Amino acid sequence: xxxFESVEQVxxxxxxxxxxxxxxxxxxxxxxxxxxxxVLIEGPAGVGKTELAKVVANATGRRLIRLQCYEGLxxxxxxxxxxxxxxxxxTQILKEKFTEKMAGSRSLRDAAEKVGExxxxxxxxxxxVARPLLNAITAEEPQLLLIDEVDKSDPEFEAFLLEVxxxxxxxxxxxxxxxxxxxxxxxxxxxxxxxxxxxLKRRCLHLYIDYPSQELETRILETKVPSxxxxxxxxxxxxxxxxxxxxxxxxxxxxxxxxxARALLALNATELDENLVNQTFNxxxxxxxxxxxxxxxxxxxxxxxxxxxxAKAPGAAATANPAATKKxxxx
Amino acid sequence: MEKKILEFANILxxxxxxxxxAETIDSFVALxxxxxxxxxxxxxxxxxxxxxxxxxxxxxxxxxxxxxxxxYDNLRESFGQATGGMSEMGIDIExxxxxxAQMLQTGGAESGDLSELARALLTTxxxxxxxxxxxxxxxxxTQRIENFLQVGFFSRRTLEQMGVEGAADQLRQLxxxxxxxxxxxxxxxxxxxxxxRLLEAVRRSVRAYTERExxxxxxxxxxxxxxxxxxxxxxYHLTEDEIRKMREVVxxxxxxxxxxxxxxxxxxxxxxxxxxxxxxxxxxxxxxxxELIFKQRKKDRPKLVxxxxxxxxxxxxxxxxxxxxxxxxxxxxxxxxxVFVAELGEVTPLFQEKDISDAIEAALExxxxxxxxxxxxxxxxxxxxxQNFLSAIDNKTTVLILGDARNNYxxxxxxxxxxxxxxxxxxxWLNPENPSAWGFGDSVMDKYLPYCDVAEECRNLRQLSKxxxxxxx
Numbered sequence: 001x002x003x004f005e006s007v008e009q010v011x012x013x014x015x016x017x018x019x020x021x022x023x024x025x026x027x028x029x030x031x032x033x034x035x036x037x038x039v040l041i042e043g044p045a046g047v048g049k050t051e052l053a054k055v056v057a058n059a060t061g062r063r064l065i066r067l068q069c070y071e072g073l074x075x076x077x078x079x080x081x082x083x084x085x086x087x088x089x090x091t092q093i094l095k096e097k098f099t100e101k102m103a104g105s106r107s108l109r110d111a112a113e114k115v116g117e118x119x120x121x122x123x124x125x126x127x128x129v130a131r132p133l134l135n136a137i138t139a140e141e142p143q144l145l146l147i148d149e150v151d152k153s154d155p156e157f158e159a160f161l162l163e164v165x166x167x168x169x170x171x172x173x174x175x176x177x178x179x180x181x182x183x184x185x186x187x188x189x190x191x192x193x194x195x196x197x198x199x200l201k202r203r204c205l206h207l208y209i210d211y212p213s214q215e216l217e218t219r220i221l222e223t224k225v226p227s228x229x230x231x232x233x234x235x236x237x238x239x240x241x242x243x244x245x246x247x248x249x250x251x252x253x254x255x256x257x258x259x260x261a262r263a264l265l266a267l268n269a270t271e272l273d274e275n276l277v278n279q280t281f282n283x284x285x286x287x288x289x290x291x292x293x294x295x296x297x298x299x300x301x302x303x304x305x306x307x308x309x310x311a312k313a314p315g316a317a318a319t320a321n322p323a324a325t326k327k328x329x330x331x
Numbered sequence: 332m333e334k335k336i337l338e339f340a341n342i343l344x345x346x347x348x349x350x351x352x353a354e355t356i357d358s359f360v361a362l363x364x365x366x367x368x369x370x371x372x373x374x375x376x377x378x379x380x381x382x383x384x385x386x387x388x389x390x391x392x393x394x395x396x397x398x399x400x401x402x403y404d405n406l407r408e409s410f411g412q413a414t415g416g417m418s419e420m421g422i423d424i425e426x427x428x429x430x431x432a433q434m435l436q437t438g439g440a441e442s443g444d445l446s447e448l449a450r451a452l453l454t455t456x457x458x459x460x461x462x463x464x465x466x467x468x469x470x471x472x473t474q475r476i477e478n479f480l481q482v483g484f485f486s487r488r489t490l491e492q493m494g495v496e497g498a499a500d501q502l503r504q505l506x507x508x509x510x511x512x513x514x515x516x517x518x519x520x521x522x523x524x525x526x527x528r529l530l531e532a533v534r535r536s537v538r539a540y541t542e543r544e545x546x547x548x549x550x551x552x553x554x555x556x557x558x559x560x561x562x563x564x565x566x567y568h569l570t571e572d573e574i575r576k577m578r579e580v581v582x583x584x585x586x587x588x589x590x591x592x593x594x595x596x597x598x599x600x601x602x603x604x605x606x607x608x609x610x611x612x613x614x615x616x617x618x619x620x621x622e623l624i625f626k627q628r629k630k631d632r633p634k635l636v637x638x639x640x641x642x643x644x645x646x647x648x649x650x651x652x653x654x655x656x657x658x659x660x661x662x663x664x665x666x667x668x669x670v671f672v673a674e675l676g677e678v679t680p681l682f683q684e685k686d687i688s689d690a691i692e693a694a695l696e697x698x699x700x701x702x703x704x705x706x707x708x709x710x711x712x713x714x715x716x717x718q719n720f721l722s723a724i725d726n727k728t729t730v731l732i733l734g735d736a737r738n739n740y741x742x743x744x745x746x747x748x749x750x751x752x753x754x755x756x757x758x759x760w761l762n763p764e765n766p767s768a769w770g771f772g773d774s775v776m777d778k779y780l781p782y783c784d785v786a787e788e789c790r791n792l793r794q795l796s797k798x799x800x801x802x803x804x
Contacts, residue, residue: 006366007365007369007372023371023372023375024371024375024378027365027371027372027375027376027379028375028379030364030365031361031364031365031376031379031380034361034364035357035360035361035364037357039379040383042385043385084615084616084621085615085616088616088617192385195384198349198351198383201383201384202351202353202354202383204383205357205379205380206378206379206380206382206383206384207379208385208388249686289686
């Protein structure tokens, strides 16, 4: 495991993992690695926030530890828990030993004192169940801790995260403070279901991943679904960008674009036509109302396309291709 | 550099972006790790450390461009014009400068004391000039500029701070001395011409700098101002554009209440020790109560019945109240909404079918159930409600009425409201009119007042949010 050397190197390594990022993303990842600061990733659903964490873990050779947040997540599930039943079991088994030890004691107070001396046996690493956060901190190897959908967690949990994120240490009352053996890379993702506190934000680098530009999305499709063909990819991307302009309940994002392209590929489609789009709309749009809105737009879109095709008719194939390759060459 | 970043952080703060000291320090550390040649990376690095909200990115981008670029280009342009004009006249400035340097070294002419500014001008050292202008502007207090009328004043002060007049004298004296030392008349003429042009260029640059500073300081000032006053602004005087903006504000406000609510709820939730649950949960520990279970207090989410006047006089208030309530709908068990002018009709289904903004617009149109183009008649509407929907009200229901109670001299039929009041948990009346006007003219607010648990003036967003907030707990 080595640190990134430059922003360019980040870009390169990410694209090796089939993650097409823009410079902004690469800069933040680079800084997170260098400054050993957590990153708070925000943006609409499905733009590849969680994916980024996974890919960075791969690219840096770190093990990914994932903590999925939900309402009601507490320390016991995120950090550590004492294994009560094991402790009880051990007490039962060790009963003889206790009697032996307490044999000489004359009073109750004396006996309690003696048991007290053995306190640390029962509150040791032996009886602790480590949860993701503790794992990430105590591991010998460098880790990448992904705290997914942190906005779904409760405000109390967020406050408790602060200690972990700023000092990379956790406090277990019975054991004391545990310092990280190595500093894990931490990625937090949020869909902005609620706004995170300023205290948390202050400790993190901030990355906002928006819907990709047309070029970037084209490149993403070219890497992820290369067999779709340049023509198809262009069509899909421009359609998606149009759809995002509409006032939809759930705007489709990259993950939907990829699903769609794969679906079209599975249907052996080579070109978008009305029938095909109508049949596959449910891949990209998740609400009935959205589908209806999009259908209206589709008519407009296809009409325009038909017009263009007619205008271009003489050298359609010849003109379409250079335009497509030029876009690719831009990067 | 660090000073400049601090200054930038200050400007971000002024535009309403929260940047803490720790974050500024982060940005210093981040920049140490990066090569600053790539402007894009520089921009991203500053953003990721300083700006932590998605909505603020657009503002940041704008301010970044304003702050970090442009002025040097500006400077180059105006000095380019100055020197370019010279070469058009067939004078090579390089040659001229070389000749001057030669005269000073060998020709016996004394250079005299040239100030930094004079030297920078003569050699058109732009980065030095930029520095000098910045420093002088700072001393002149240009960062305190507030409006356009001050541009002239601060430009003048900056020029004074730079000592432009002094530099001009020095340069002219230099020309005189060079003349005495025997420089050719053409060259002297060219030099004097150059000096005038350079001085003109520096004056223009300072003015440009001051104007940019004004823009920087003022950016978002108006925006912020507008947003704040939107909270205070009376619903009666809203333009189309403001209504659109207002929607965002309402959304944000509702979101904030939602956040606070979840915290409040949790605090309330923990009740008494639940003995049954505790014993059952701790069976595995041999009945020793390691884990305590508490009874949860029942959430008492209010039921809401809304009666809104949608006549044109209060349509805007109704609009925002509906938006507010429906954005917060998960905080209520059930919301039923009715609209009236004279007739009364239920519009609850609209909100189930359409998304909020469409539903509101449809409701304001009467939702196909009532005629909105009549004169308000509160008595008739209440009577209608009393006849048909009184069963919708039980002792957990809050009735929220919105209207100005301007009854056009019709019968107020306050007894309907009395019956509603008797059945409901409470009756809240929001009136966009000032309390001092209640009961005057055709207002029958005084007749209704005895049957309202709460009657508040609700003329702007701040009042509205306060009322909705208090409804929830």
